[in-house]
Amino acid sequence: MRALLALGIAAFAATLAYTADDKDKKPGDPQAPASSQPPANVKITPRTKGKNPADAESITDRQSNLRIDTTLVLIPVSVTDPLGRFVTNLDKENFKLSEDKVEQEIAQFSSEDAPLSVCVVFDTSGSMGNKLQRSRVAVAQFMRTANPEDEFFLITFNDRPELMVPFTPSTEEVQNRLTFANAKGRTALLDGIYLAMNTMKKARNPRKAILIISDGGDNSSRYTTSEVQNAVREADVQIYAIGIYESMAGRGRTPEEASGPELLSKMAEQTGGRHFNVDNQAELPDVAAKIGIELRNQYVLGYRPKNQARDGKYRRVTVKLVNTTGLGQLRAMFRQGYYAPTQ
Secondary structure (H helix, E strand, O other), rough: OOHHHHHHHHHHHHHHHHHHHOEEEEOOOOOOOOOOOOOOOOOOOOOOOOOOOOOOOOHHHHHOOOOOOOOOOEEEEEOOOOOOOOOOOOOHHHEEEEEEEEEEEEOOOEEEOOOEEEEEEOOOOOOHHHHHHHHHHHHHHOOOOOOOEEEEEEEEOOEEEEEEEEEEEEEHHHHHHHOOOOOOOOHHHHHHHHHHHHOOOOOOEEEEEEEEEEEEOOOOOOOOOHHHHHHHHHHOOOOEEEOOOOOOOOOOOOHHHHHHHHHHHHHHHHHOOEEEEOHHHHHHHHHHHHHHHHOOOOEEEEEEEOOOOOOOEEEEEEEEEOOOOOOOEEEEEEEEEOOOOOO
């Protein structure tokens, strides 16, 4: 009896210790992600079509139940012709997909407008002052291409990032919140992207995208470029970025602004997204609308990797177009790789 009582007291003390350590964490702080979120290096496979998200297990529970034989890797692909127009009449036979130079069988193929989970990462730093209005209009134009089954969330950033609107199907809610955004402070761009990646782990749609609108490079983040780039490579998310940069005339660019285009370009390209360099604010709405249209005109290739090793290593993906004679020199943009599961 004394032994059982001692065990009970020890278990109760351990519970109190865990609670005391955990209560100081801030779920919305990118420096201290919520304990219910999976670690950044874990790849979550898409949910089964038709499953009610409300009845689903928690993300942590699903993570522990992952099996390599159920892993389906999804690769969104955009195809354009020499004039930059989207090519939407291709079939499964027009694509050849390889992982680490080993050809894979395309198990699923779709060219329909599937629902998206989208995050808008919006710069509200001091230098955005006279660019806010056009940037708001750009978001509105992007939202016009929304699918009724899409979901959105909004992150703004200046000195630090903040989740302003959690997941919502309402495009108006995101736009209304941006109406009250004020420009002030420095630019924590990297922290904003990192918070977007962490929050996106709760998305209910297999297709995920992040739209970044910013006017310069980072000068206030706690996360480093390499940390965020690794998080981007680990995430199953497409990144599209609109960089509103000062022209070289006049005051020119700061060192941070000068590094901004390269930073955003690398992140976007490796996810199959794109970076648009805008120096005329009047072009912002058209560029944002173009991004929305591109997301609605993508092919999605799904395959089960032949390499079933659960080693957590990065796998490089290549997509080639075949049997497209007569269509001109077509260009395919796609996600360039992913990290294999570890369990």
